Amino acid sequence: MPELGKYADTVLSAYGVSLLLLVVLVLASMRASRKALKELEKVESRKNG
Amino acid sequence: MASIWEYANPVKFSRTVQVVLPWVSVGAAVALAVGLIWGFFFTPDDYRQGSTVKIIYLHVPAALMAINAWFMMLVTSLIWLIRRHHVSALAAKAAAPIGAVMTLIALITGAIWGQPMWGTWWEWDPRLTVFLILFLFYLGYIALWEAIDNPDTAADLTSVLCLVGSVFAVLSRYAVNFWNQGLHQGASLSLDKEENVADVFYFPLLVCIAGFVLLFVALVLLRTRTEIRRRRLKALIARERMA
Secondary structure (H helix, E strand, C coil): CCCCCCHHHHHHHHHHHHHHHHHHHHHHHHHHHHHHHHHHHHHHHHHHC | CCCCHHHCHHHHHHHHHHHEEEEHHHHHHHHHHHHHHHHHHHHCCCCEEEEHHHHHHHHHHHHHHHHHHHHHHHHHHHHHHHHHHHHHHHHHHHHHHHHHHHHHHHHHHHHHHHHHHHHHCCCCCCHHHHHHHHHHHHHHHHHHHHCCHHHHHHHHHHHHHHHHHHHHHHHHHHHHHHCCCCCCCCCCCCCCCCCCHHHHHHHHHHHHHHHHHHHHHHHHHHHHHHHHHHHHHHHHHHHHHCC
């Protein structure tokens, strides 16, 4: 861990919030993609069979 | 060579995404990891800002993407309005939440940095204010897509909103130059050597920007493919009901 001095809280909170937002965005996008694929496969298999 | 308009075909687009997405995702992960670790652990403090200079590796790329995501939406919206390609409209829809998150990161990291450096979390400075308006435009754009049932009407109206919002995207980039007042400093990245940040901060910043760009591309591809799947699902269900 680098020596952040008196601004440690400032720097760490900026990184914490930003990385959290990015992770939530990536996970939500992946989840929505999987969900859409699953539902589509279900309807297509119903249609075909 | 294949024409770019071939990708307006949802099947062709989805197949291409299948091939390209893993590579872009890995590129984004590597560039972000290298850039952020380099910037956070291996760059010195600034003589004026102290360790808060490390926030630049998140704030600048996020702000850059916030503006450029809107321009990408503008281009795809214009393609929709002129050529009526559905994939284009769906790409604009897919990009909006990413742009909103980038704008939010730029606003939050700016506020966190501003508190110790400027002595305030927020100031009605031209660039900050215009960025806040851009964020509200993103929210309005997303809400408008959700509020209208007919997808073509939604694409038409959101495209018009996108054209209007582009004014604020341009202003958010040039607000400092236009008004020449307020707390926010000029561009951190500039072709002018005098204005540019020092090399020790500049190179990891470039890697972080590359990481954010690749992340944006990966997420747009992923989310556009999701929108195409949703659209097809909706069509199949409607056909089932009619049968």
